[in-house]
Amino acid sequence: MDPTAYALVATDLDGTLLRGDDTVSDRSRAALARVAEAGAQHLVVTGRPAPRVRTLLTDLGCGGLAVCGQGAQVYDAGADRLLWSVTLDRELAETALGKIEAEVGQVYAAVDQDGVDGLTLIEPGYLMPHPTLPAVRVGRRDDLWEAPLSKVLLRHPYLSDDELAATARGVVGSLATVTMSGPGTVELQPCGVTKATGLALAARHLGLRAAQTVAFGDMPNDIPMFDWAARGVAMAGAHPELKAVADEVTTSNEDDGVAVVLERLFPAVL
Incomplete structure (x- = not known):
């Protein structure tokens, strides 16, 4: 698939987009800006519940959707409301x-x-x-x-x-x-709920498909997301189970692994 074919970038947070101190590097921010400039969407897909990502999404300038709670919540950051949620009995x-x-x-x-x-x-x-x-x-x-x-x-x-x-x-x-x-x-x-089910719902809301998606993660909970997306990129420090199903392994979250791949997939406009 050529670089411009990806219209959706799905990133986990902890161990993936975030560094160990819970910050996003300047290089990663610049890479996400390239994604936006190319007309593609960035979706955070995280195990953290919506209240625990609100401040981070604001800091990243993400006013759209985020998939939270391992896929149990689709959160509209701009409106500060859940578009969809499912609870565990x-x-x-x-x-x-x-x-x-x-x-x-x-x-x-x-x-x-x-x-x-x-x-x-x-x-x-x-x-x-x-x-x-x-x-x-x-x-x-x-x-x-x-x-x-x-x-x-x-x-x-x-x-x-x-x-x-x-x-x-x-x-x-x-x-x-x-x-x-x-x-x-x-x-x-909840039974049957995964990051993939939440991501699929959010993508459908955006009018996007799995075939247009590249996903980044580091743990076994990201496996369903990799199975759903066209391409799955594991971090260098990822769990072996995730690396086994990844299409690519990038550098670590401390070494801007997400940015390394996005810079290749979304070349700077000269």
């Missing part, structure tokens, strides 16, 4: 969590509430993988289920993310979709 979430703990012992849980002002709640013992993201600590697990939620986040005292995710997939079945989106981040979300 709280009874199913509790049941799934019980099945996981029956296999691996106690896990520590957090939830992202639904809505543009939804909170991230964490139970005692849960440590936020991203300490810069705001969270509210509750006194007991039952407090996690008080409002509609988009996903549950899980951590285990000693199992690796891969081990916890594999066990969860084995016992949860159709109760929820299990994803792994970053270090210390195994998640339960």
